Amino acid sequence: MVLKEKLDQIKETYIAYEEKVGESLKKRPERKETFESGSGEIVNRLYTPLNIENFDYEKDLGMPGSFPYTRGVQPNMYRGRLWTMRMYAGFATAEESNKRYKFLIEQGSMGLSVAFDLPTQIGYDSDHPLAEGEVGKVGVAIDSLADMEILFDGIPLDKVSTSMTINAPASVLLAMYIAVAEKQGVTPEKLRGTIQNDILKEYIARGTYIFPTEASMRLITNIFEYCSKEVPQWNTISISGYHIREAGSTAAQEVGFTLADGIAYVEAAINAGLDVDTFAPRLSFFFNAHNDILEEVSKFRAARRLWAKIMKERFNAKKPKSMQLKFHTQTGGSTLTAQQPENNIVRVAIQTLAAVLGGTQSLHTNSKDEALALPTEESVRTALRTQQIVAYESGAADTVDPLAGSYFIEAKTKEIEEEAMEYIRKIDEIGGAPRAIDNGYIQQEIMDAAYNYQRDIENGKRIIVGMNKFQTKEEPPKGLLRVDPIVGELQKKKLKDLRARRDNELIKERLENLRKACEGNDNLMPYILDAVRVYATLGEICGVMRKVFGEYQQSIQL
């Protein structure tokens, strides 16, 4: 805190400064009337101690590794260990994805991140009519344990950490992972990784939901409970703001809505009888990194501080780990342009810096061609190299939270925290995140922001280099990655063979057990695991649950 007399003095010089600038503006006006951040917040000409008048180092920041964790969750951050460079990958068949994973490990990737195709994400087998044209397109097609065995062939599951972007059928894919490990002789307590498992943001922004809210929340708390006992090193959820931001939210909305989702999961687990400190340490988060680097760094810091306070004050968490917001970051897919794709490398570099200066635990960097198609091996390599350059050449990783104490950063951190808290309050008033999704409030807020953003681009208020300014005539890009349409047929054939050779009677029995369990109150994980082990398919298992639970219907707010 700055002394009062000192502040008064600064106020005087600040007023003098503004007068002086005001004079010169008459002759030479600034580039714009008002300056706005990436999220459309007003940015002042200058920040001084006056903007952080009530700033209290101990209360607002503290030391890294201690409450409220504004400066980071570890005491020495990247001086100990760099963030995990985790490249999201997966396409076509399990065989091809397996090859890509081995390539990435060779290139220095430190953890796997599995992308599944849409039928898998929505719990359909590759031979389902709705899967037509979608098999293997945006990720790998997994129909049964047999595919999962191929996917991780030759990759020791006790050595790697694996992140799986899977939500509605997360329990089934986690069960398959556990079953593959069993076959490798690796016991569940040795497994490290993350499942996304965040259904609320699927309802809000990403769209790969299956079951209605209540059933989905049950599946999620079942996983919390099961993993706390059997798979203790597994991150059971990755509460995601990434897709909320991609859908067009502002930075503050990203924090507010994501933490509101987090609150809903914590409440659901507590209501299911779990003690907060048994599952909270395994909660993790997933954020976006956009181009406005200063706003983004502030966002990450604000999210950490706010979550720590929520866990401590609202949920009475006792363990420090329960209060630490650990997060994965992905650079912003929606910030990439199809025009002049080379420019995207620069955008990704800025975003990488934002994530690192914001203290991320792991990072995926997008490839330059992702506004056009799935990335090629070469562009994935460049994206990974971007992280390595920031890690080893920029110096940004060598001291902890280097932007702390900047008047702008601290003011902005506080502003985002307050705005996010305002959203959480509003959602509490509505009755919690599930209710606020059901009545469309959250979607509507995001949509308003997205529409404003689009209008700003179209009326030239917001400049996107290469897209609405500095355009050049371009040749259409060449050498894009294409998924062979034959993949669908291949996968269908594999399924047919599998159905012919497995023990179908046994499967019937296991699926019936699962059905009964769904109707009762048991934890579903053991039943799903039993079905997976005997090669029941994803579609069959989700089919049983669809029958009992029904399907979610989206709420449209335009």
Added chain:
Amino acid sequence: MDRPIRVLVAKPGLDGHDRGAKVIARALRDAGMEVIYTGLRQTPEQIVSAAIQEDVECIAMSILSGAHNTLLPKVVEILQKEGVDDILVLGGGVIPDEDIPFLKEKGIKEIFTPGTPTSKTIEFIRNNIKR
């Protein structure tokens, strides 16, 4: 009377990224059109049925899953089978340039890729619907 243009905005395929579809729906509304929005995971059959019942003049589809080469032509095919030849069919989303000639040949009149201003789409619809 100046009657509003009716447009069906649909998302074929399984991807849930509806930001583009929603933005375009709003932009069309603000341009004075009547937009029938059908939500996610629409099959080609559902899209055509809805288009017929709603008697729209344009079907605008947004797809980011990569299944465009399968699903978009199928919509045109079913329209033809139903004997409908007066609906303008458009596509948008992450669609590589090299797929566009194929899609146009299949009867999708125009493809709008990322970064297209909504005003361009609006203008295209106004100039190309059959009236």
Added chain:
Amino acid sequence: MDLGARLLNGEKRAVARLITMIENNEKEAVNILKKYYNKTGKAHVIGITGPPGAGKSTLTDKLIKQLRKEGKTIGVIAIDPTSPFTGGSILGDRVRMNELSTDPGVFIRSMGTRGQLGGLSKATQGAVKILDIYGVDYIFIETVGVGQSEVDIAKNADTTLMVMVPGLGDDIQAIKAGIMEIGDVFAINKADRDGAKRTATEIEIMLDFNKTDRRPPVQKVIAIENKGIDELIVHIKEHMNYLKETGQLHKKRIKNSKLEIVDLIQQKMMNMILDRSSKEEIVDKLAKDVALRKLDPYSAGEKILEEIK
């Protein structure tokens, strides 16, 4: 084949095109309706209204699915407001009824209110007739119960289903005045939520003031879980039986026909006046004089009427 014949032939495209023509006030469609008017009056017309967010579309979806199991055919007219600023609208009710899109026994049509004076009820009534001629057993008209014109439309149905939802707080007070008279059946959706009981009690108390011989039933439902749907359908059908047995259906239809005729006359007159006075120009000019206090509105009105006499 002409449109009318194709309509009788059960072609969905003909239904769709005719509704468009009626919406756009085209003469040819009116002629077809004149020709086949004697084929209307068979469908049970159900108005569904209630506050935004009550889950009307989801409920409609479930009611239809149930009726489809009985082999009934269904038409739906889903009405959403048109933006008064741009004249455009986003009609999103189909989202909740997507599975019905491809059902041959169901026809769903979305309509914008388009804001013309009396135009909406005219278009809706036209669409109901078209669906009736087409031959569906039930016609649902879904409107947001906020504007008077929407409530009017619901009122014109044989049975008006009022959908309520717990937790509206003071909103119910605002709706109160209107719902007493128009609700034939009440549904409390999302009945598993806190406050469902209170909402039910509030409605019951209001109904206590009802002086007619039939007390509207209040049914709790949870539409997304398909709970209470069967019971709700029984109530809807019972209301129709009641209308028939007491002869009220006939009376109600006479009343509605009278309203419709009067409406049509009003519109014709309006058009006539506006035409005679050379397309609104004279009205506009007189309006200017009235606004400037050069003329009073009474004399202005008389002046225009003088012209057509």
